[in-house]
Amino acid sequence: INSIRDSQNQLSLSTSLKIAMLTKVIVTTLLLAAVQCTAQYDTCNINFYGDWPCNKDNLCYYGCIKGSCWSQCNGAGGVTWDGPDGTCNTWYDLNNNIEWCWLKGASSKYQSCSKDSDCDGVKMNSCSGSCAVGTAFG
Numbered sequence: 001i002n003s004i005r006d007s008q009n010q011l012s013l014s015t016s017l018k019i020a021m022l023t024k025v026i027v028t029t030l031l032l033a034a035v036q037c038t039a040q041y042d043t044c045n046i047n048f049y050g051d052w053p054c055n056k057d058n059l060c061y062y063g064c065i066k067g068s069c070w071s072q073c074n075g076a077g078g079v080t081w082d083g084p085d086g087t088c089n090t091w092y093d094l095n096n097n098i099e100w101c102w103l104k105g106a107s108s109k110y111q112s113c114s115k116d117s118d119c120d121g122v123k124m125n126s127c128s129g130s131c132a133v134g135t136a137f138g
Helices: 002-039 116-122
Strands: 060-065 068-072 099-102
Touching: 060 116, 068 116
Parallel strands: none
Antiparallel strands: 060 068, 068 099
16 A cells, blocks of 8 residues: 555656646746747847848848849738738748848839948838749849
């Protein structure tokens, strides 16, 4: 009978440890999710961090590719984006590709450039066409 009680006590202790560990994992996961939720409206998409300049005003990446200015935009990603109006989705990507468009120029259909900083003056301009995925970056 003592060995049965010892087994029950060990089982009870083992179950308590498992519950404590599971509780710690759940609490840690919830805390990390809460931190991520607050960060998603403060910075550009972390999946592409450091690849291009980040427009802090609208959370869109932008830059110069193939001689024209481009900006991140919301195409399919806009469907699930619940961030402030006029901002880019900060978590969405499609097969590790960003949604983007060519930016309208000051006096032309596209803004020409030779480096990313040439696009600083037009980074808030609207798209000159539709939002695409990956074709200029390939």
